[in-house]
Amino acid sequence: MTNRSFAHAVRTPPDRWSMQVTQAPAHAISVQGLHVYYGTVHALKGISLKIKTGQVTALIGPSGCGKSTFLRTLNRMNDLTEAVVAGSVFVLGENIYSPQVDVVELRRRVGMVFQTPNPFPKSIFENVVFGLRRQGIKDRRVLAEVAENSLKRAALWDEVKDRLHDSALTLSGGQQQRLCIARALALEPKVLLMDEPASALDPVATAKIEQLIMDLKGDYTIVIVTHNMQQAVRVSDETAFFLNGELIEMASTRTLFTQPADRRTEDYISGRFG
Amino acid sequence: MTSHAATEKSRSRPAPPSPQDIRRKHVGDALFRGITALAAASVLALAAIYVVQMALNSWEAVRHFGWSFVVGTTWDPVFEEFGALPVIWGTVISSLLALLIAVPISLGVSIYLTEIAGRRIRRIIEFLIEILASIPSVVYGLWGIFVLVPLVRSIQPHLTSWFGFLPLFQGPPFGYGMLTAGIILAIMILPIMTSLTREALHAVPNHQREASLALASTRWEMIRHAVLPYNKSGIIAAIVLGLGRALGETMAVTMVIGNQPTISTSLFMPAQTIASLIANEFAEASSSLYLSVLIELGLLLFGITLLLNVGARLLVNRISHAGGRRR
Numbered sequence: 001m002t003n004r005s006f007a008h009a010v011r012t013p014p015d016r017w018s019m020q021v022t023q024a025p026a027h028a029i030s031v032q033g034l035h036v037y038y039g040t041v042h043a044l045k046g047i048s049l050k051i052k053t054g055q056v057t058a059l060i061g062p063s064g065c066g067k068s069t070f071l072r073t074l075n076r077m078n079d080l081t082e083a084v085v086a087g088s089v090f091v092l093g094e095n096i097y098s099p100q101v102d103v104v105e106l107r108r109r110v111g112m113v114f115q116t117p118n119p120f121p122k123s124i125f126e127n128v129v130f131g132l133r134r135q136g137i138k139d140r141r142v143l144a145e146v147a148e149n150s151l152k153r154a155a156l157w158d159e160v161k162d163r164l165h166d167s168a169l170t171l172s173g174g175q176q177q178r179l180c181i182a183r184a185l186a187l188e189p190k191v192l193l194m195d196e197p198a199s200a201l202d203p204v205a206t207a208k209i210e211q212l213i214m215d216l217k218g219d220y221t222i223v224i225v226t227h228n229m230q231q232a233v234r235v236s237d238e239t240a241f242f243l244n245g246e247l248i249e250m251a252s253t254r255t256l257f258t259q260p261a262d263r264r265t266e267d268y269i270s271g272r273f274g
Numbered sequence: 275m276t277s278h279a280a281t282e283k284s285r286s287r288p289a290p291p292s293p294q295d296i297r298r299k300h301v302g303d304a305l306f307r308g309i310t311a312l313a314a315a316s317v318l319a320l321a322a323i324y325v326v327q328m329a330l331n332s333w334e335a336v337r338h339f340g341w342s343f344v345v346g347t348t349w350d351p352v353f354e355e356f357g358a359l360p361v362i363w364g365t366v367i368s369s370l371l372a373l374l375i376a377v378p379i380s381l382g383v384s385i386y387l388t389e390i391a392g393r394r395i396r397r398i399i400e401f402l403i404e405i406l407a408s409i410p411s412v413v414y415g416l417w418g419i420f421v422l423v424p425l426v427r428s429i430q431p432h433l434t435s436w437f438g439f440l441p442l443f444q445g446p447p448f449g450y451g452m453l454t455a456g457i458i459l460a461i462m463i464l465p466i467m468t469s470l471t472r473e474a475l476h477a478v479p480n481h482q483r484e485a486s487l488a489l490a491s492t493r494w495e496m497i498r499h500a501v502l503p504y505n506k507s508g509i510i511a512a513i514v515l516g517l518g519r520a521l522g523e524t525m526a527v528t529m530v531i532g533n534q535p536t537i538s539t540s541l542f543m544p545a546q547t548i549a550s551l552i553a554n555e556f557a558e559a560s561s562s563l564y565l566s567v568l569i570e571l572g573l574l575l576f577g578i579t580l581l582l583n584v585g586a587r588l589l590v591n592r593i594s595h596a597g598g599r600r601r
Contacts, residue, residue: 075488077484077487077488080480080483080484080487104490104491104492105490107487107488107489107490108490111488111489112484112488114481114484114485114488116481118479118481118482118484118485119485120482120485120486120500120503120504121503121504122503130486130489130491130499131489131490131491133499134489134490134491134492134495134499135490180485183489184488184489187489187490
């Protein structure tokens with residue numbers, strides 16, 4: 001099944017979604033036998049795993065192991081790169097690769113934060129309410145309220161409250177990344193995907209992002225790709241180790257880093273490769 | 275062997291640099307700087323020579339007519355009565371008409387090429403655009419005479435019968451006129467505008483597209499709210515370049531516009547542009563006043579182009595500041 005075009009990305013009423021999610025199931029994400037191909041490259045080879053609701057799950061592994069590709073299948077960002085996807089991916093109770101799925105609505109429920117901060121060249125305020133405006137919300141009071149709440153949630157409000165209408169590009173890298181998190185939170189997603197969110201930041205900014213991830217835990221199911229194993233230890237409840245497109249091992253973070261079941265996991269976390 | 279190497283070594287040991295040595299190192303740089311500065315200065319010099327020469331040669335007309343040249347509406351070489359307003363009107367309106375037609379099309383083509391088309395189709399269309407850009411102006415003019423003029427002539431009665439209450443669509447069906455000139459100009463500026471707009475959209479980094487899609491926008495919303503605003507200045511630059519071309523285009527316009535320096539509210543009436551008028555009447559300019567008038571027209575065209583360019587620059591600056599862009 002190719003997912004090149006967004007022709008099916010027409011909005012449908014979200015009833016179908018809310019019916020599925022009324023009682024939060026134990027697993028927000030459940031993947032079975034997932035294969036992803038880019039042309040002739042077999043990027044993911046039969047991944048099966050479950051991600052617990054309200055927890056932070058870290059995906060670790062050397063570069064090119066498929067962890068980012070996996071993350072991008074969870075909100076169908078792979079559609080952009082002409083990836084061919086096989087297997088079943090259930091997010092919030094819905095098989096997101098079924099043809100009836102509304103990709104736009106999926107992405108409203110599954111937010112994403114990228115490796116390098118990518119604010120729009122617009123004001124701080126307009127960045128935060130970007131998603132709301134696309135939802136057709138025009139009421140200035142609602143927009144202002146959501147902007148304030150989202151910025152507070154992303155621990156950025158105190159730093160920007162007096163200059164909401166300045167360009168987002170005047171912010172520091174760390175502030176920009178928290179703005180991108182605030183922007184994602186404004187849509188009230190259930191799941192937050194983070195693709196190495198701190199890799200472009202200095203240690204102080206990284207610490208702030210990590211603190212933020214821990215604060216958000218519980219309210220959101222967070223999946224974070226990271227190169228930094230200490231970071232995985234610090235922020236995550238569970239960790240999955242990827243290697244060459246395969247899931248080698250997934251366990252509670254403590255178990256994976258202290259008593260890895262697989263030899264390759266042990267080699268990787270002890271720094272023998274990667 | 276070893277002793278030989280040692281003497282060699284001592285001979286080649288560098289002496290402490292004297293001030294002269296330091297200076298000599300920079301001679302190449304200074305020379306290079308001088309040459310490039312000269313090249314840059316030649317642009318300035320050319321513009322200055324152009325303006326001064328034009329001003330000198332048009333002095334007779336400027337003195338003779340003063341401001342009434344710019345606002346006068348009669349063009350009568352026989353009685354040496356020259357008012358340039360009709361040709362200024364013709365130049366500006368035909369160019370704006372061309373933009374009106376060409377901007378949406380070039381934007382549409384560029385969006386299709388950068389955001390939607392597959393690699394194969396993109397290659398083919400880009401190749402065709404380059405081909406279109408290399409067709410000589412006179413050939414466009416011929417095509418205008420044999421295809422576009424009859425087409426406009428046959429369409430006009432219908433437009434007149436539907437929208438005849440608007441002055442825009444009144445008048446006899448000549449086929450030659452403002453609308454035909456506008457369409458020809460639009461076709462002629464389309465390739466350059468499309469390839470520049472495409473470049474501008476291509477320069478929008480993918481992370482901006484991803485950011486927009488990740489915030490639950492449809493593909494159209496992504497284009498409209500993330501891709502297009504990101505490089506507004508590039509798109510405006512493309513439009514300005516197209517406008518510049520349209521203002522100065524001579525051959526094709528003169529072949530289809532009808533060559534009558536009159537101001538009309540109808541799109542179908544013949545008109546005249548500055549460039550087209552100069553090309554038409556230069557050979558017949560018998561008196562020195564007449565010649566001087568034509569040269570003043572050239573100066574005027576230069577002024578109009580300058581004005582529109584400066585205006586567009588200001589617009590770009592304002593937009594990029596309003597967009598919160600940091601430069």
